[in-house]
Amino acid sequence: MTDKLLQIAIDTALKAGEKVMEIYQQGDFSQYQKDDLSPVTSADIAANQIMIEELKRRSPDIPIISEESDAQTLSQRSRWQRYWLLDPIDGTGEFIAGSGDFAVNIALVVDGWPAIGVIHAPSHQYTYFAEKGRGCFKRDANGKEDRLQVAAYDGKRSLNMAVSRRQALANVTQYLHEHISFEHIPFGSCSLKSCLIAEGVADFYIRTGPTGEWDTGASQVILEEAGGTILDSEFNPLSYNKRESLMNPDFIALGNQNIPWREVVKPYRCQRDY
Incomplete structure (x- = not known):
């Protein structure tokens, strides 16, 4: 049954991606x-x-819960044993700017935690997908699939941090311990940065500013199946469908769990009221 649902999620992401690319290539859209x-x-x-x-x-x-649809109240949602969690375009700013670094995100949340995740990058023609307990994969336009794993770590090399192209670097480096040596990799959407970590290109990503559960749902299971995780800025697990608000706190997407992350990132409390 779960395999069928994963295929439904992949097919749906691809279908939505075709429409997004049609509009993107025409350049005729309202903002x-x-x-x-x-x-x-x-x-x-x-x-x-x-x-x-x-x-x-x-x-x-x-x-279904979607960023672009009105959500039901928590009293209604809390009865759901499973639900789809959608972000039709993650990286709308990148779509508008014409960078191509945007994605269609679908997660299936089961018993309060993402169990299936699909992130389709239609401009790059890559699809990332994972199912809890069954691994994480990247499929190219030709149908070739590679199993993904976060980067190995020997305790010596510099770390690679994925960063936004549209945010001042100091906004995130202020949360790193002073002794950390790192390289930064500019990239687009929130979920695609997490995919960079899953495939071992980047090691971590710090996200500040408003995001919703739809921004992390698919990334959560993809990263976990590749050997990483997503935590809030105080190193606590995120939650799904547990609060009236579906907004996230600041979060950190992390790769190899052998890295002493608390010696890399300073835990901090986000002061926004979610």
Whole structure:
């Protein structure tokens, strides 16, 4: 049953990605600003509609939470044993800027934790996917699949930190211990940075600023199956569908668990009220 659901998630992400790329290549889209000042486009809305229609058709018994749809109240959601968690375009700013570093994200959350994750990067023609207990994989446009593993660590080399192209480096380096030697790798969307960690290109990523559970759901299982994890900025586990708000605290995406991460990143409390 779970294998079928993974295939549904992959198919849905690919279908939404085709629509996103059609709009992206035409360059004909509308742009808006949400209440939290984050951007949204007509491509986000179109992808959201495709994903919801496809998932309702193929898995009608599984409810859906999406960034671009109104969420039900916690009292309603808390009864769900499993649900789809969607981000139709992760990296809308990158979509608008034309960098290509955006992705379609789908997670299946089961008993409060992501069990399936799919991150499809339509511009790069890569699809990352994972299922709890069954590993993490990257598929290219030709259908070739590689199993992913976080980078090895011998305690000697510099660490590679994935960073945003659109955020001052000092915003994240302030949370590193002073003695840390690192290289930074600029890249686009939140979820694709986590994929860089899963495939061993980067070691970690610090995310400051507002994100939702849809930003981390697919990345969570992908990173865990590759040997990494995602924690909040105080090194506590994230939560899924446990609070009225679906917004995340600041978080850190981490690779090899043999790295003494508390000696790399300074734990800090995010002061925003979620």
